[in-house]
Amino acid sequence: MPWEKQFDKQAALDKALQAFWTRGYEATSMQELVDCTGVNRGSLYATYGDKRALFISALHMYDDARRRMLSEFEARYPPRDAIRRVFLSFMTGLTEDGSNRGCFITNTALELAAHDAEIRDIVATAQQDVEDFFKRMVKCGKAAGNIADHVKPADAARGLLASLLGFVVLVRSRPEPALLQGVLSDALRRLD
């Protein structure tokens, strides 16, 4: 029974995730992944498979974190605040180190979803999941009384999803705080 793996699989995968998130799939070479993970070429292939498989693993890791985030927001905050915090969560990466990476899933949606069925499924499921989250929050907010009665949860949820996707596009391409704040305010105005 010889020898465990010498590197932290999760930590290495997270490093790879950061690289893919920052530069995208095509623009990130295996050499860069070897460098940034600190894991040798052979070990990378032995552990995760080829580049595409490594990317999908990273995408799943990101998606799991997203799922946990939504659960936490749903449990901790009143519905309207939970919705607002989802938007804000994509702005935090903005000030951390100056790099504007936006949402990894949305970046992937535009780069790969159109040509890769498996990736499209992951992206679509994540988007649907966010939409469902919004729908639950709107319903819940209406019950609590701080979201207007005339708002239809299903319609508002779809609209909020689109606003969120547009928001993360702007985070990556035009990260001006005033613009992002304006978009967020207008998106939430839907609930009044």
Place this chain on the structure above:
Amino acid sequence: MPWEKQFDKQAALDKALQAFWTRGYEATSMQELVDCTGVNRGSLYATYGDKRALFISALHMYDDARRRMLSEFEARYPPRDAIRRVFLSFMTGLTEDGSNRGCFITNTALELAAHDAEIRDIVATAQQDVEDFFKRMVKCGKAAGNIADHVKPADAARGLLASLLGFVVLVRSRPEPALLQGVLSDALRRLD
């Protein structure tokens, strides 16, 4: 004064645009561009410069078409309808040949804008231009009486821009007509 160019520069550039639009910058090789334009490697370089310069030329060509489209909508249609038609214009490529390419500028926003200042400027200007278009349309619609009085043009325009960007993300990643129609209806509900 010897010899004009033997191929149609505009036609070749349009072919290149289609390729970049479909697959993105990194995933489109010079070999593919040679094949799909029908123009020889050397001529491609002599005419447009390197790959990045060719891409930027294609981006400008697309951006000019977008600008003409907005002008036409602004001249021909009542404001609310003009706004709606901007959204719909990104759905047409959907049914034409089944390929869902979305918006070339938005695809580029996520792939390259974060790491290339010149491209970021083109993208940002285009986004600003659409926002300004929306603002004019909202103002105009309020004056005409078919957009509600309480709507603030600047805020609504930013919100519409985000909704549009989200819309085109969905066109490329989850092109279900019902979903897109729902997003569009909800975006326009802002104006009631």
Place this chain on the structure above:
DNA sequence: ATTTGTCTTGAACAATCGTTCTAGACTCTC
């Protein structure tokens, strides 16, 4: 008809791509 100068052509460039393979290093079991 020769010259002139741009255009086209396709081979060729070095560099990098994703991937594989062969040694050697190491930890465990017997």
Place this chain on the structure above:
DNA sequence: GAGAGTCTAGAACGATTGTTCAAGACAAAT
């Protein structure tokens, strides 16, 4: 300590990347 088996290390694979170059093809000017 010998053997077994998985891990690491880095060279090496052929293919493809973006780009350049030298030679030939062509239309206009002399």
